[in-house]
Amino acid sequence: MLDDRQTIDQIVVRREVLASLEAAEAEELLEYVDRARAAGERDGRAAQARRRVDSAVHELSLAMTLPVPTIERRVARARRLRSTMPTVWQAWHDGRVSTTHVISIDRAASRLVHPESVAALDALVVDRLARLTPGQASRWLERWVERTEADASRERHEKAHRDRSVGVRPLGDGMTRMTADISSNDAAAIMQKLTGAAHQLPADDDRTIDQARADLFVDALLDRREGGLGYRAVIGITVPLSSLMGFSDAPGELADRSATIPAHVVRAAMADETSLLYRLVTDDIGNLLTVTWLGRFAPTRLSQVLEFRDGTSVFPTSSVPARACDTDHSDPWPADTCAANTGPLNRRAHNLKTEGHLSLRQPSPGVFRWTTRTGHTYTRHPDPLPIADWDLTTVMRADVPDQMPIDPWAAEFAEMLEALHAA
Secondary structure, three states: OOOHHHHHHHHHHHHHHHHHHHHHHHHHHHHHHHHHHHHHHHOOOHHHHHHHHHHHHHHHHHHHOOOHHHHHHHHHHHHHHHHHOHHHHHHHHHOOOOHHHHHHHHHHHHHOOOHHHHHHHHHHHHHHHOOOOHHHHHHHHHHHHHHHOHHHHHHHHHHHHOOOEEEEEEEEOOEEEEEEEOOHHHHHHHHHHHHHHHHOOOOOOOOOHHHHHHHHHHHHHOOOOOOOOOOOOOOOEEOOHHHHOOOOOOOEEEOOOOOEEOHHHHHHHHHOOOOOOOOOOEOOOOOEOOOEEOOOOOOHHHHHHHHHHHOEOOOOOOOOEHHHOEEEEOOOOOOOEEOOOEEEEOHHHHHHHHOOOOEEEEEEOOEEEEEOOOOOEEEEOOOOOOOOOOOHHHOOOOOOOOOOOOOHHHHHHHHHHHHHHHO
């Protein structure tokens, strides 16, 4: 049994081994992709080399269960470090610098404009960061970049500004965090305006300053004025009928499965007269029933069915929303254009499939079986749509709280459910 000193030493050694293994993995990723590029270049065509690289990245994505962009970032980072920062690259392999630190170093080096600055950082950074936490390391790197290339601040800003973007990350409980990479002065001005508007709210407004700023931010973007709704996007939500009518509290889901929506929020949205409700029929375990079309190209209604059934691209590691994908035939046309033979597929994976780098079968509706160039097989199973048990004794009771008004189609559906249960 190890004593306390030996336990600490073992923890340190294991951290070093972990970093070394992650460095070795990064090098293997890079070499695998480079072999694919070389194989394509031997055919004498640059386009073929790019396609072979894309195929290799997608295969790594499936094998490692990581998104394609994550694989691409790791390969690009390994390429930069190996070619421009040999000291950091070797220290990572030796376990003398953690992967977390390596990522921070690479991010800082990517901000530098002059190659000699990158070389200078490589020469000193391993020793400087050896005893710093990740947060301390990031702050040290930030200061070093600004001091070393103060004359290049304009060029760095223009480079960073080209990468501006907006993103979202679901938090659960019907909430999502929205982030924006924008210029610092714009961010400060927006925050100042939101704070000023929040302070001008009536004295009896019981929202905190953070709550008020968040509400004002949304109201401004959606052009909500004096309680009006302003602009309303078309947002697909799947929800059990029992929950919609107030007989259960099973949550709904956004069509792309990126977030759940509490039942009371869905009911409030549906009570809004501007809401649009698509009635798509499911079986008793939450699977959408199939839709068939006689032509080659899927009509809008079939595309909508696939969007709700699959949510995202059917490539296993992709999170591209179905609405942004192609409607792809699993078995090539002239096989049926139906839900049992089509699915939403992001364009990159679609191109690889069309060119034979990946093959796809749909053995049953919504189940997609992929085979890669190396013969590995990966299956993407559907997530059932949200369902909820019905307590038929409560259907259409006047005392059920938060119950939606019953219209004829809902009453008919309830009667059908009761008949099914009796059978």
